[in-house]
Amino acid sequence: MAVRIITDSTSDITPEQQKEFGVTVVPLLVRFGQEEFVDGVTLTNEDFYERLRHCDTLPTTAQVTPDRFTEVFASIPPEDEIVGIFLSSDMSGTYQSACIARDLIGRKNIFLVDSRNVTFALGILVLEAARLRDAGANGEAIKREVEALIERLRFFAVVDMLKYLKMGGRLSSSSALLGTMLRIKPIITCRGGLVDVVEKRQGRRAALEAIAEKTWLERPNPNHLVVFGDSVAPELTEMLKAMTAGLYDPQLSRTMPLGSVVGTHAGPGCAGIAYFV
Numbered sequence: 001m002a003v004r005i006i007t008d009s010t011s012d013i014t015p016e017q018q019k020e021f022g023v024t025v026v027p028l029l030v031r032f033g034q035e036e037f038v039d040g041v042t043l044t045n046e047d048f049y050e051r052l053r054h055c056d057t058l059p060t061t062a063q064v065t066p067d068r069f070t071e072v073f074a075s076i077p078p079e080d081e082i083v084g085i086f087l088s089s090d091m092s093g094t095y096q097s098a099c100i101a102r103d104l105i106g107r108k109n110i111f112l113v114d115s116r117n118v119t120f121a122l123g124i125l126v127l128e129a130a131r132l133r134d135a136g137a138n139g140e141a142i143k144r145e146v147e148a149l150i151e152r153l154r155f156f157a158v159v160d161m162l163k164y165l166k167m168g169g170r171l172s173s174s175s176a177l178l179g180t181m182l183r184i185k186p187i188i189t190c191r192g193g194l195v196d197v198v199e200k201r202q203g204r205r206a207a208l209e210a211i212a213e214k215t216w217l218e219r220p221n222p223n224h225l226v227v228f229g230d231s232v233a234p235e236l237t238e239m240l241k242a243m244t245a246g247l248y249d250p251q252l253s254r255t256m257p258l259g260s261v262v263g264t265h266a267g268p269g270c271a272g273i274a275y276f277v
Helices: 015-021 045-054 066-074 094-105 119-134 139-150 163-167 173-181 204-217 234-243 260-266
Strands: 003-008 023-026 029-032 035-038 060-062 081-086 110-114 153-158 184-191 194-202 226-230 253-257 271-276
Touching: 003 119, 003 139, 015 023, 015 119, 023 066, 023 119, 045 260, 060 260, 066 094, 081 094, 081 119, 081 139, 094 110, 110 139, 119 139, 119 153, 119 226, 119 253, 119 260, 119 271, 153 204, 184 204, 194 204, 204 234, 204 271, 226 234, 234 271
Parallel strands: 003 023, 003 081, 081 110, 226 253
Antiparallel strands: 029 035, 029 060, 153 184, 153 271, 184 194, 226 271
């Protein structure tokens, strides 16, 4: 008997990390107008942000359907356990689709988790699940431990451009204009299953320093992974790594892209950290 770890593409786990940790990723669909792409398959992260820079209306995503999850679950030998960890049910119906598929199949060895998170905050939970599996935990224990980890998860990221928040109706035109003039950079987190702004700073460096301050106050647990992520802004990730150096074991750190769900509203130039206290 084996334990299979499954997530969706909004976890932003790279193909290399999927192979390293033995994780299966089920992609969502991303739509730019009438064009539809398979997230991470027919649309790379770089292509997504290139299209985002030139779009007049924001792209949308379509959840994974119950039929697709039924196919994925049915392809796994019935003796193997399945642990599925998916983006927040308040952001998408993907988790509910997985629950429907599990009930349709009728297997008792499928354990599903609503992460209440997205992007690399979801990704870090998935990678920790894989580490638990490799340490010998069964599916039920992994589900229980991951749900406990959600309460200890911290995720912060700086938003560089207010343009996309305005396009998505999350900022008024006047607030976006004033914020851009004053170089205001929101700091976001996942709270109550949704992405929310926790504070604002003037300038990117000041915002990154604020994130670093939070990390120094609530230090990462040395027994768990630390994940950095950005939306095509690796220089910001390196700055944040330098600001938090000494708080984590480099051997337990990973870097992920910040993909389509958060990237749609944050735009390029977003960077942050996820870890467990």
